Structures are given as structure tokens and as C-alpha cells.
Amino acid sequence: MDPKDRDILPDVAKPKHYDLSLFDLKLGGSWQYKGTLKIDTVVTKSTSEFVLNSKEIEVQSAEVSPKDGGQSIKFSGVSYDEKSERVTLKFPQDIAPADVILTIEFTGTMNSHMAGFYRSKYKPPVTPSLATPKDGDQYYMLSTQFEACDARRAFPCFDEPNLKSTFDFEIEIPKDLTALSNMPVKNVRDGSSADLKFVSFDRTPIMSTYLLAWAVGDFEYVEATTERKYNGAGIPVRVYTTRGLKEQARFALSYAHRTIDYFSEIFEIDYPLPKSDLLAVHEFAMGAMENWGLVTYRTTAVLFEEGKSDAKYKNRIAYVVAHELAHQWFGNLVTMDWWNELWLNEGFATWVGWLAVDHFHPEWNVWSQFVAEGTQTAFQLDALRASHPIEVPVKNALDVDQIFDHISYLKGSSVIRMLSSHLGQETFLRGVASYLKAHAYTNATTNDLWSALSKASNQDVHNFMDPWIRKIGFPLVTVTEEPNQISLKQKRFLARGDVKPEEDETVWWIPLGIKAGPKSTVNEQQSLVAKSDTIRGIDEQGFYKLNKDQCGFYRTNYPPERLARLGKSQDLLSTEDKIGLIGDASALAVSGEGTSAALLSLVEGFQNESDYLVWSQIATSLGNLRSVFSANDEVAAGLKKFIVKLTTPAVEKVGWEFRPDEDYLTGQLRRLLIATAGHAGHQETVAEAKKRFDLWASGADKTAIHANLRSPVYSINVAEGGQKAYERVKEEYLQTDSIDGKEIALLSLGRTKDQALVKDYIDFLFSGKIAVQDLHTGAVSMAANSKARVTFWEFIKANWPLVEGTMSANKVVLERFIRMGLSKFADEAIEQDIINFYKDKDQSGFDRGLVIVSDTIRTNAAYKARDEQRVLEWLKTHGYA
Known part of the structure; x- marks a missing residue:
């Protein structure tokens, strides 16, 4: 601008x-x-x-x-x-x-208020210094x-x-x-x-x-020194905590000093400061903040206790540490000129953060995780009319907080991954290094980055990237098969499937990444650069698939027969390919350009899948189906039967026991499958979860619930076990000394189906016993619970002064609470009620969130009206209803 x-x-x-x-x-x-x-x-x-x-x-x-x-x-x-x-x-x-x-x-x-110069309260695990500020306990x-x-x-x-x-x-x-x-x-x-x-x-x-x-x-720290020398000496790297927690900082420390060395190498610029400190902060609105030389973190993003913490937090910590340290160059050394280019900071740090984790842990398969959690999440927001371009005009800096969102971070990083894949990672990083050297200690623009990358690659990066950055939305590529060729058409994808001509004027550069033939070979440079084109030499009788490894930021719509054949060609698909296929089928069902029946038929073929990240996408897609159609008891029961049959072989195979030599992804698969099968009513899983919970809750065996299984076991028992289980998990929230324990307990409590307990939970959220930073976690759990959503909304309306007063000092927290808490409805009457309620309220700081809520509810409602009977017919035809 x-x-x-x-x-x-x-x-x-x-x-x-x-x-x-x-x-x-x-x-x-x-x-x-x-x-x-x-x-x-x-x-x-x-x-x-x-x-x-x-x-x-x-x-x-x-x-x-x-x-x-x-x-x-x-x-x-x-x-x-x-x-x-x-x-x-x-x-x-x-x-x-x-x-x-x-x-x-x-x-x-x-x-x-978690903003400016602020105070965070905490309960220390050991006696603190007498000088530590104190109020009561x-x-x-x-x-x-x-x-x-x-x-x-x-x-x-x-x-x-x-x-x-x-x-x-x-x-x-x-x-x-x-x-x-x-x-x-x-x-x-x-x-x-x-x-x-x-x-x-x-x-x-x-x-x-x-x-x-x-x-x-009252801080203490653990320390390491970079292996690489800077001006002849290693750089001291410390993770600071309040007294009594420093041993939980060792895991983050083990990455921090190596990450600094890694980025110094790939950016071709030495880390610019004489020290690097990381600090765990007890009350924190975001995940972390990249202050130069003193990065601050939410405790769950930097502390980990072996045996007590869920292993999924290892993955989170390694990534968040890398993301924030990437900013020491990209954001701090070279800063965006103005807030409209926030994506330059956040999109790049997200991509390169995962690059670092992949460097240290290739066995974690993080690019599959990125596709499942990052790209698919970005697609969801960007498929709404309420989306915005990656580079969004910001007139007043006070408006910028609401664009610290999935577009800036996740769409930004997804298009960077697309560009890096196209140019080649080595060429891409060489261009980035040139950009950083040219603009060190100053400010730069998106065009400055494109110029550096164009020079490094001898390609016109401006030309093919500008629409991705400056235009709203992303394309859907529709495939039509003809003898020995395929025809492709691009148009803007909207979740409601009703794109208007004036909304569909952008022509995106789309890297096709077509895998074809029995050996699944790829032509890396083939692109779609017009509204339509024909690709010759594709045997429509054989195997082919667009968008290798889901590197391109677009959805693909295949003919129904092709989608079915791809579902049966799993041996030729990468994990990212499978995630992309399922994600696309799910999105197309929502928009009406595909069907829920096609999605269910595709997913049915993954019964023997063993990859955690593919199952993660399956669980997300089926979770959305269950959410949208939850008001129809017959459909809801049929989907539960479908999920039980789908997950039974996998959940029985993975079992409950963790082996010492087991890899990280297997442990995550176990946690996911137990949760998915248990919440669908898989009897053996529910029975085992209850048995272990009772042993733990009674004190008979405090080790009965593995740290990695607290989330599924607590939530299954709260959902199935009434007041006794609910009260025990609530007690755990108040008493736990594990860093992630409060987050796990809070999400689990929201699973209750008892309306009296739903009301108790909502009252608990606003009792003053829940940290303000965690209220959005409560909103997420209420939104996910179809038995609680309306009660939650009625509470917000009846108690708006309390809700607003609790969070209004930090609008980031309030916006997140509103957006996450209200966007799972599939009822236009409720959407209108939300609009009417807020029309005479001060919406500053969460007005964009309300637009996203409205757009999402209308999308869900249109999907429900169109596909509810079709889903029921499919479930009946296949013996699930």
C-alpha cells in the first residue's frame, strides 16, 4: 500500500x-x-x-x-x-x-493484561526468594x-x-x-x-x-553454548524459568543452540547478538514472542517434563523455538516496512521453523504434519469470503492484531513452501540469504524479497507470486479426462461453492506437480498459467495425480471415478498426497462441488492405514461431518458406527501400551485412535479408558494413565462418566503440577454431555480460577461439544459484561474466544442471533472475528441443508444406519 x-x-x-x-x-x-x-x-x-x-x-x-x-x-x-x-x-x-x-x-x-509491561501470577513449586512480588498465595x-x-x-x-x-x-x-x-x-x-x-x-x-x-x-536458568564459533567464541544460550522449573527447560535448550547454528549456516549471516535467552512466562496471550535476544514463551511452548508431559509437546516446543529464533534474522535483523507485510515475518518464520525441525527430526515427517495442520487450516479460512489477502492493507496499526491469523502464518508459509519447491530449496535459501544481507538492520518489502529470489533463480518471481500475495483466496483446479489428455480449469474456491464472476477474476500461477505412470514420475516445471489448459500425454486409463506432495496451495476436483481409483492406489501416494486427497474431498463436499458420499467412500478405503498424519486428516474431516450433522440423531448415530468400523482394526493393532523403543509418531497415532474410536463409542476402547481412569482416580494406581493418554482418557470419561469423572478432572485442573496438565484437563471438561455440568463448566471458566490466556481453550471445547454450543452462546448473551470485562483488556484473547467459540454452529437462525446481539456492541478488536463466524455458520448451514439426507442415504445403503 x-x-x-x-x-x-x-x-x-x-x-x-x-x-x-x-x-x-x-x-x-x-x-x-x-x-x-x-x-x-x-x-x-x-x-x-x-x-x-x-x-x-x-x-x-x-x-x-x-x-x-x-x-x-x-x-x-x-x-x-x-x-x-x-x-x-x-x-x-x-x-x-x-x-x-x-x-x-x-x-x-x-x-x-499480558500486554505492555505486565505482571504474571503463578504458584511456585519451591519456596521462592523473599523479594519475589506476592499477593496471597x-x-x-x-x-x-x-x-x-x-x-x-x-x-x-x-x-x-x-x-x-x-x-x-x-x-x-x-x-x-x-x-x-x-x-x-x-x-x-x-x-x-x-x-x-x-x-x-x-x-x-x-x-x-x-x-x-x-x-x-525470581529466575534460574539452564545453559548451553553454540557449537559454532562467532567472533572466535561460542554464544551462550540460556532458558530462564521461575525457580523450581529449570529442569523442564532442558528439552528446549537442546534445540535452541543447535537451531542458532543451523540458521547461521543457511542464512549465511552469523547470529547477530552476543547472547540468546529464552524465557518461560506464566501468563502469555500468544504462543511466543521473538524479542531480539530475549524470546518469551508461553510455558507449554518451552517447558517439558519427561514422564509427565504429553510427547506431542516435544514437537510443539521444537517448532516454536525454531520459529522464534528464525525471527532473529527474518523480522528482527530485517523488518517489514509496515504492518501490511506482517506475513513477511510470520509466513517465512513458520516455513523455516518447520524446515529446522525437519533438519533435526526427519523421522517426524513434519512436512506431512505441515500439510495436515498448516495448509489445511489455511485453506479453511481462505475459503471464506471473510478472508483477506496475505498482504493486507493496514491503514491504522491498531487494526493489525486481527491479521495475526492463519492467512499471515499458514497461508503465507504454504505459498513459501510452494515457491521453494518450485525454485528448489537450495536456490530459494540462496535468495533469502541475499535478501537478508542487502537489508540487514533496515526495513524491507515483499518486492525486495521477490527481487532477491528472482536474481537467485533467474525467474520472474514477482510475476507468478504477486497474485498469491495480493489477491484474496486460492484456486480450485477441476480436472476433465479425455483420451490421452486431461483438461484443467482454475477458478476461485469458496466454501459455499457460489463464487460470483467478479470474485473470480484472478489468474493464479499454479505449479501442477503431476505424478503419472506406473513409476509416478513428475514433471516439476509444468504450470497452469491461464484459466484453462490441456495437458497432453496423460493416459487417462492409468495412474496420475496433480499437486505432488500437496506442495501447491490449491484444491483439486477430480472426476468421481478418478477419486475412487486414487483411493485404491495408495501405494503410489505419499503421506502428503493422501492428506491432500482427503482434505480436498472434505472441502468439496462442503462447497457442493463434491459430495459427502464421495468423501465417506474415499475414507472407507483407509481402514488399514498406519500413518498417524493421514489418520489426523481423517479424524479432522470426519469430525467436521459429525459437527455439521450433529442435530440429526439418525445421521449422528450412523457416523459413529462408521467411525467405529473404520478405526477398529487400527486401534486394536496399535494397542494401549507404549514400548521403550517406539517412535514418536506411533505414540501420537495411539493417542489419536483411542480418542477417535472412544468418542465414537468403540466399546473396548471406552471400557479400557474407564478402567484406567478408575484406577488413577481412586489412587489405586497413579500410573494407570500414561502421560500421552491423559487427553483421550480424561475426555472419554467426562463424556461417558457423569458427575464423578467430571469432578475428578476438574480437581486435576486445580491441582496438577504438570506444565500441560491444565490445558488437557480444560479441554476434557468441555466434553461433558450433562447440561447441568455444561453450565457448571461455563461458570468455572469465568470463576476467576482459569487464567485469561486459557479461556479460548474453554471456548474450543464448548464449540466442539454439540450438546453444549447453544448453552454456551446463551451464557455469552446473558453475561456479556462479564465475558467482555474479563478479556477486553487484551483484544487478541477476546477475538480468539469469540471466533473459536461460535463458529461451529450450522444454523442460520443462530448466525442471525449473533449478528443482532453484537450490532449495538463495541466490536473493536473482534469485528473481523465476527465476520468469520457469520461466514462459517452460513457455510455449515448450507452444507447441512444440501447433504443431510444424502449422508443418511449413504449410511443406510452401506449398513451404518
Whole structure:
């Protein structure tokens, strides 16, 4: 977008350097602090006022001093614009263009909203330092979260990504606590009283305000050193936790130092800072934040306890660590010019994060996981009219939080995977390295990346990637078979199947990746670059398949007979191919361009499948069927019978016991199949889950439930076992000391079918005993429970002031709660009720989420109306109903 269209600060002053000192921290009570800020500023136009970003900050004084000496000018007044989050400092005379020092004295608050400079409460597993802030039995740590627009919540600043500066930072804290920031500690001096100290840090490289970070707490750490040498020495890498948890940080540490070395190699630029710290934060709205040199994480994204944590969190931690460390180059060293190019940061870090995990764990088959969890999730949102282009115009930075979504992250990374596959990974990374070198310590645009990749590949990357980035949606490629050839047509895919001509004007470059013949050979360079084309030399009697390994970001619609034949050619399909086939069939059933019958027939052929990630896609597709048709008891019962028959061979084969030499994916398959079969009513699975739960719940055998099976066993028992099982899992939520235990218990509690317990669960969510960061988990569990959705919505309507008040201080959490909690309905009357309820409410921060909810419900309702009877007929014909 044109920079003139951005709502940005006046261009009369540009910061070069910040010197920030925080002191007199009230660690309890008001939680206020004082600050002194000196900004080395270039005044570019004569002005009598400075406008900075500021939120919930009170300015006590301000003055301007010429940098080359001379008389200081004290401010004559201050005004605040709360809506635009700006403060205007007024001076009694014009300040001429020059280098000046702007000095501001201010007061701020360490809030409890997971944004800005904030406090996190926690219950320590061991006795903490006496200096640790405390309130009742809750202790506190302090940390920051500034992306996208919350540095201004901690200190007044020029809070825009392309207004980069260097930073000196110091903070006054109790002597027994630890302070961290982006850079190593420079020195420690006495504070204003005997029990206080000032900790100051080395100057940062030039960087955006949103990457500045600090933390204070009763911290300990585990440490490793990079194997690679940087300026002749290894870089210290530490994972910090509050006291008593550091041993759970060793798993993350084992990846962090190796990941830094790996990225230094493939980006051809050494890690740019003298240290790398990772910090576990007890209350955290996101998954993690890439602050340069001090990456902060939600505890479940960085801590793991062998024997107590579910092994799936190993995969998550390895990926999240890699994603955030990738940002140290792609985002921090080179930063997007403006928030409309957020995808440059997030899409790339997502793709290269998985690249690193694949490098360390090829046996995890992460690209299949990426297709099943990443690409398919991106497809879901991008198939709605409510979607947006990857590169979305952002006029006001305050609107950006709602585009930290599946389009920026997952569609962005999917099209990068498509491009990398087309250019070749080595060529692609060579272009990325050139881009990083050319724009180090500055800001860059999507076009800058395309230029570097074009040069590296000798191809016009701009030409074939621009529609993918700047146009909404993605294509459906429809295949028609003719003698010795196939005809292909592309059009925009919409989940409702009702694309209008004016919505279908984009012509995408589509890499076809056609596998054909008995040896499944591929022509890598064949592309569809028009609305339609014919590919000759394809034997329509033999094997062929488009979109090898689901590298292209598009759906494929085959003739029904071809889809059936592909389902019987599984030996010629990769895991990604199978996931893509099932995902496409599922999406086409929803849109009406395929049928649920075709999906069920295809899936029926996977009864003997042994791959976890294929089963993951099957479970997702069948879960959507069960959700949409849940109100029809006959269809619901038939689908359960279908799933029981489908899963029985696989669940009996995988069994309940974990072997010491078993690979990670087998363990994940066991967890998934037990959950899928158990919730469909597979009697042996339900009986075993109840037996193990009873042994554990009674105390007869505390080891009866393997750590990896807590999720299926708890949830099956809550769904099948009434109040006793519900209360025991609720007790587990309140008492567990395992890092992932609360998340697992909360999701399981939402499975109850008892309306009284559904109401109790919803009340529990808003009882103050659930961390605000976890409320969206509760919303997910309510949405997934067809017996609870309406009750949940009625509660939200009746208690909106409570719901909004609990989460409104952090709109990211509120938007996620609304979007995830309300989008599983398949009833247009409820969709209209949602619209009517919110039309006179302040929707700021979640208005996009409401549009997505409406679009999704209308899509589900249209699918239900069209296919409900057809599904029932298929189930009856095949003996399931």
C-alpha cells in the first residue's frame, strides 16, 4: 500500500536512540513505576509539538535540549488522545530542525493484561526468594509483550516498525531478583535503598520498538553454548524459568543452540547478538514472542517434563523455538516496512521453523504434519469470503492484531513452501540469504524479497507470486479426462461453492506437480498459467495425480471415478498426497462441488492405514461431518458406527501400551485412535479408558494413565462418566503440577454431555480460577461439544459484561474466544442471533472475528441443508444406519 495511506505519526521528528530508565517499581498495590526517557531525535521540520505513541502512561515533565549544547526548552502542556494512543507534548516556541534530546519523565503501570509491561501470577513449586512480588498465595514475575503496538504501554515512543533506533535500558529491582533484557548486563549499581539495585544493559543494535524487551523475577536458568564459533567464541544460550522449573527447560535448550547454528549456516549471516535467552512466562496471550535476544514463551511452548508431559509437546516446543529464533534474522535483523507485510515475518518464520525441525527430526515427517495442520487450516479460512489477502492493507496499526491469523502464518508459509519447491530449496535459501544481507538492520518489502529470489533463480518471481500475495483466496483446479489428455480449469474456491464472476477474476500461477505412470514420475516445471489448459500425454486409463506432495496451495476436483481409483492406489501416494486427497474431498463436499458420499467412500478405503498424519486428516474431516450433522440423531448415530468400523482394526493393532523403543509418531497415532474410536463409542476402547481412569482416580494406581493418554482418557470419561469423572478432572485442573496438565484437563471438561455440568463448566471458566490466556481453550471445547454450543452462546448473551470485562483488556484473547467459540454452529437462525446481539456492541478488536463466524455458520448451514439426507442415504445403503 502507498505510505501516504497509512495513519502514522507526523514526520517532524525521527528517533535515533532511546535511553530508558525505570525505577521506583511498586511490586504490589498500585503496581506503578516511574521512568526517565531520553530520546536522541532528529527534528526534520520546525515544530512546537512532538507527537508520540502512548497508552496508559502519564507524562510528568518533558523538555527539549539541543544536542550540541544550548538552552533547554520545557514543555508548556500535554494532551492525550486515548483512541489513537498518542500523546502530544507542546512547547512554548518552535524547535528548528536539528539533533535534539527529548527528555520525558513519566509514570506507568505493570498491568495484568499480558500486554505492555505486565505482571504474571503463578504458584511456585519451591519456596521462592523473599523479594519475589506476592499477593496471597500467588507470586508474580514481570515481563513485556510489545508486538504489535504495546511498547507505547510501557513508555512513550515512536511505535512504528520502520522507526528503528538503538536502545540503552536500565531498571531498578530488588537485589535478590534477576533482570533480563535484549542484551547482556553491562553493570549493576546500588539502587535508591539498601535492598535495591540498578541493572543496566549493553546497547542494542538498531531495531523496532516492538522488539525491545525486559523481564524481572525470581529466575534460574539452564545453559548451553553454540557449537559454532562467532567472533572466535561460542554464544551462550540460556532458558530462564521461575525457580523450581529449570529442569523442564532442558528439552528446549537442546534445540535452541543447535537451531542458532543451523540458521547461521543457511542464512549465511552469523547470529547477530552476543547472547540468546529464552524465557518461560506464566501468563502469555500468544504462543511466543521473538524479542531480539530475549524470546518469551508461553510455558507449554518451552517447558517439558519427561514422564509427565504429553510427547506431542516435544514437537510443539521444537517448532516454536525454531520459529522464534528464525525471527532473529527474518523480522528482527530485517523488518517489514509496515504492518501490511506482517506475513513477511510470520509466513517465512513458520516455513523455516518447520524446515529446522525437519533438519533435526526427519523421522517426524513434519512436512506431512505441515500439510495436515498448516495448509489445511489455511485453506479453511481462505475459503471464506471473510478472508483477506496475505498482504493486507493496514491503514491504522491498531487494526493489525486481527491479521495475526492463519492467512499471515499458514497461508503465507504454504505459498513459501510452494515457491521453494518450485525454485528448489537450495536456490530459494540462496535468495533469502541475499535478501537478508542487502537489508540487514533496515526495513524491507515483499518486492525486495521477490527481487532477491528472482536474481537467485533467474525467474520472474514477482510475476507468478504477486497474485498469491495480493489477491484474496486460492484456486480450485477441476480436472476433465479425455483420451490421452486431461483438461484443467482454475477458478476461485469458496466454501459455499457460489463464487460470483467478479470474485473470480484472478489468474493464479499454479505449479501442477503431476505424478503419472506406473513409476509416478513428475514433471516439476509444468504450470497452469491461464484459466484453462490441456495437458497432453496423460493416459487417462492409468495412474496420475496433480499437486505432488500437496506442495501447491490449491484444491483439486477430480472426476468421481478418478477419486475412487486414487483411493485404491495408495501405494503410489505419499503421506502428503493422501492428506491432500482427503482434505480436498472434505472441502468439496462442503462447497457442493463434491459430495459427502464421495468423501465417506474415499475414507472407507483407509481402514488399514498406519500413518498417524493421514489418520489426523481423517479424524479432522470426519469430525467436521459429525459437527455439521450433529442435530440429526439418525445421521449422528450412523457416523459413529462408521467411525467405529473404520478405526477398529487400527486401534486394536496399535494397542494401549507404549514400548521403550517406539517412535514418536506411533505414540501420537495411539493417542489419536483411542480418542477417535472412544468418542465414537468403540466399546473396548471406552471400557479400557474407564478402567484406567478408575484406577488413577481412586489412587489405586497413579500410573494407570500414561502421560500421552491423559487427553483421550480424561475426555472419554467426562463424556461417558457423569458427575464423578467430571469432578475428578476438574480437581486435576486445580491441582496438577504438570506444565500441560491444565490445558488437557480444560479441554476434557468441555466434553461433558450433562447440561447441568455444561453450565457448571461455563461458570468455572469465568470463576476467576482459569487464567485469561486459557479461556479460548474453554471456548474450543464448548464449540466442539454439540450438546453444549447453544448453552454456551446463551451464557455469552446473558453475561456479556462479564465475558467482555474479563478479556477486553487484551483484544487478541477476546477475538480468539469469540471466533473459536461460535463458529461451529450450522444454523442460520443462530448466525442471525449473533449478528443482532453484537450490532449495538463495541466490536473493536473482534469485528473481523465476527465476520468469520457469520461466514462459517452460513457455510455449515448450507452444507447441512444440501447433504443431510444424502449422508443418511449413504449410511443406510452401506449398513451404518
